[in-house]
Amino acid sequence: MKLLTLSLAAALILLPLASIAREVQTSEGPVTIPDEPKRIIVLNPAMAGNVYALGLPVLAVTESTRSPTAEGYSGVWAAQASEQGSQVLPWDFDRFNMELLLSLEPDLIIGGGQGRPGFMTIEAYKDLSAIAPTILVDASLANWQAELDFLANALGRETEQQAALSTYAARIAQVKAAIDLPPQPTAFLLPVELDNMYFIPEGTATPQLFADVGFEADPILANHPDWKAFGTGDSAEISAEFATEALTAPTIILTPWSAGGISVTDLAAHPIYGTLPAVKNGNAYDFPDYTYRFDYLGALAVLDVIEATFGR
Template sequence: MGIAKTVEPSRRAFTGVLAGALVVMAGPGAARPADAAGAQRIVVLDAGIAGYAFALEAPVVAADPRFPDARINRRTGFPPLWNRQAAARKAVALPAGADGVDLAAIRAAEPDLIIAGGRNPGGLASAGRAADLTAIAPTLVVPADLPGWREELAFVADLLGRTDKVPALIAAFEARAAQVAGKIALPEGETALLQANAGGIHEDPFAISPTSGLGRTLAGLGFRLFDAASRVQGGTLDADGRVPVPLAAVLEVFTAPNLIMVSNGPVSMGQLCCDPGFRQLEAVISYRRWELDESAIRPDYLAALRLLDMVESAFARKG
């Protein structure tokens, strides 16, 4: 089967989506919808994009379950973030395949639409496989550089013709955020944001900017954030709003009285605080440090809701 030409999506289904999206529609076979809004069997190759599709109640039949933190429900094969939604839809967790994309498993799901691209392992692996994927079903490749979960939610909703569901999802997040803000005890003074290096405590950690997705969420909850990222000489923010911090500069960069540390792979707060390079930090010495898991760094919609749960638990008001 050959690859059909790239086509312009309809304005009804894709208004505002074309910026950065590669839209590939494929060829012969059983009736395949020319409009993604009519798809009934969707395969999603990025775990974060799958979360949006499940939140939008799209008919997802199979999805790649891989997030960077590799957390998986062993019984179902789904990540905790959307385990319940995927199980309810009787979706299938796609295997990774030898090169990150299992074409046979995708074909077996009999999709009438494939969504590739995104910024998680499966999405990154699939972004360059449009030629193979479009031979199976019409394929849309989502860019990995959308600025935050609100933009990604709007993008995917537009893609699937489900923009009517976005206001309720946003309202649910805002209501939960207001609830959490009213229940937590905020630290006194500024709080720095640090992420460990997945390579270990002896590798350069990251300073997280207040302008990151995590920073914006915390600021919205009332946290006063210390801009540790701006203290790194010559530092440039990556797509997640982080800057590597040379180990020798840790004590000069993270000088705030409070510290939120985001885990990264196997590296936890406990390991970091036992290391001589970190345990001299004021926030560590005074036990004014808290930990969030890796999903907090650049959350999708479901991870943003989980972030609120984590903050509520970590900063619970006593008494």
């Protein structure tokens, strides 16, 4: 540990001063970063699509658990990562491999955001900052647009940001014109296990994306003010005993916690969930795991699935 600490200190001292030109305000205070970083490490794979969309060079990215490819990329940004040759960083639930990060000699580390990787970067911020300037995206930023805005302003990529937003707006118009909506409103379920069901509250990123193309989110959380959303507010637990009372929406979008997780077929076979109106009437739909906690490229990928599922 002493050797690692000395190495981290040496890395900080050797950072090329000529490359430091921009100060960024973050949740951890002001951070001075290179004006044009060339060796970026992204520690939250749920945000990597935003970084690629801004045209930034990603040296390495944490392994994704969302529709992962054989390489460990997320399927939604695999093409961009492959083109850049981004290295995949293994990680476990407890810590990042600081020795590996140090050996890569990054000039910028991007962390934060929602989910376990984001929380881990907050815990490890001091050590990460000793390796390279580190900026954390605040977990309170509720959707990819807010995360993209922070990164674009921090890194001087406002032109690329506007191009991404224009592409998204155009795609929204295309999909909205191409689909027939199922019966509304819609409930958004997030099963971890069949007997450990969560829903995605109506004011969060997933229902907002669907609302952009005309869906109406069932106000489950508003109808049950005593229920509390967890963590950053984008999920809330619902027990089976309350399911028939709360999940009366005529349409359900089901997003598994991970690829190959709980499906509509599993709901249909369940003695309680199988009785839900949306399930009985054939209006429950399987969506990929990246429909939850997505970045810009993930949002575009979800729009593709919406169009394929509900297209005329």
